[in-house]
Amino acid sequence: MEMANLSVLLVWAAATALAIAMVAFAVDLARLSGARVAARDAAREKVGAGAAASVRAAPSGTTADAGPAREPGGPAPAYGPGSDAPAGGPSRKGAGIGMSLSWLAAGMLLVAIVLRGIASGRTPWANMYEFTLVGTFVAVAVFVGVCVVREARFLGAFVTGLGAMFLVLAQNAFFVAATGVQPALQNYWLVIHVGVAILATGIFTVAFVTSVLQLLRDARDEGTPWLAGWGWLDHTPSTNALEALSFRLNAVAFVLWTFTIIGGAIWAEDAWGRYWGWDPKEVWSFVVWVVYAAYLHARTTRGWSGRRAAWFVVAGYACVLFNFTGVNLIFNGKHSYSGLE
Numbered sequence: 001m002e003m004a005n006l007s008v009l010l011v012w013a014a015a016t017a018l019a020i021a022m023v024a025f026a027v028d029l030a031r032l033s034g035a036r037v038a039a040r041d042a043a044r045e046k047v048g049a050g051a052a053a054s055v056r057a058a059p060s061g062t063t064a065d066a067g068p069a070r071e072p073g074g075p076a077p078a079y080g081p082g083s084d085a086p087a088g089g090p091s092r093k094g095a096g097i098g099m100s101l102s103w104l105a106a107g108m109l110l111v112a113i114v115l116r117g118i119a120s121g122r123t124p125w126a127n128m129y130e131f132t133l134v135g136t137f138v139a140v141a142v143f144v145g146v147c148v149v150r151e152a153r154f155l156g157a158f159v160t161g162l163g164a165m166f167l168v169l170a171q172n173a174f175f176v177a178a179t180g181v182q183p184a185l186q187n188y189w190l191v192i193h194v195g196v197a198i199l200a201t202g203i204f205t206v207a208f209v210t211s212v213l214q215l216l217r218d219a220r221d222e223g224t225p226w227l228a229g230w231g232w233l234d235h236t237p238s239t240n241a242l243e244a245l246s247f248r249l250n251a252v253a254f255v256l257w258t259f260t261i262i263g264g265a266i267w268a269e270d271a272w273g274r275y276w277g278w279d280p281k282e283v284w285s286f287v288v289w290v291v292y293a294a295y296l297h298a299r300t301t302r303g304w305s306g307r308r309a310a311w312f313v314v315a316g317y318a319c320v321l322f323n324f325t326g327v328n329l330i331f332n333g334k335h336s337y338s339g340l341e
Contacts, residue, residue: 028094138202
């Protein structure tokens with residue numbers, strides 16, 4: 001039980017680290033927004049002063065043409081993963097702190113999951129509590145992994161915020177003691193089927209955050225009034241770049257989810273003597289597959305892009321969340337043991 005208790009403490013520590021990381025990333029976004037406003041005001045003053053000087057210096061009887069004042073606009077330059085700020089730009093210390101805390105949270109969560117598995121004597125993803133822990137770890141790990149290969153710290157406040165919320169929810173609503181599992185789960189397919197499902201869910205989470213940012217950036221670019229003060233959105237990639245990142249993540253997660261359904265069917269035949277039985281969990285897992293398959297098909301062959309594609313991703317993730325929570329808590333079926341024990 002000492003290992004189980006230590007696992008719980010580490011989960012709380014990881015949740016705390018993610019919450020602080022969220023604040024650090026939010027401060028970084030706020031500094032970027034403030035720096036952009038200051039740069040715009042300074043540019044206006046400089047253009048105005050330059051025009052006045054040109055008028056004073058022009059020969060008598062002529063008027064100098066200072067040209068139209070140019071408003072600085074467009075997205076900020078992309079920063080490399082190792083840089084804290086562009087030349088002359090605002091400090092990115094907040095983002096650096098957030099990344100460090102994200103790595104720390106991922107490490108503590110990984111240790112907590114391992115200790116949970118040792119304490120229970122099995123693979124630690126047999127119920128909603130454990131699924132939430134591992135799924136959150138995957139989401140945070142995918143985020144920091146993406147940041148290693150490209151600038152993606154703009155996702156930090158949202159991924160870490162969701163991660164902290166999921167961990168607190170797991171501790172307060174889904175927690176169960178570290179014990180053994182029912183005979184139906186004492187199978188190597190628990191490692192394969194559920195493990196792959198968790199990987200897919202974690203990647204779906206990061207892709208969902210990316211699509212939400214795409215929707216916000218698109219709305220701001222079109223001049224939506226309530227987004228006028230969200231200057232940090234100008235420091236995110238273009239809507240096309242956000243959509244491309246979301247598509248790549250969803251494509252990987254979709255392949256994993258496909259294997260999840262196939263593996264579940266094989267396990268069902270071995271455990272219950274049939275591949276498919278219209279169990280609520282089976283039905284909703286298939287619904288998730290259909291939504292994401294429709295999204296990938298529409299985007300690649302029908303040319304769906306922009307807001308329509310992003311809303312498809314949001315709808316798909318809503319199905320993922322319902323499949324995890326609503327199906328486990330509302331419906332009774334052969335997968336009821338995946339809920340609270």
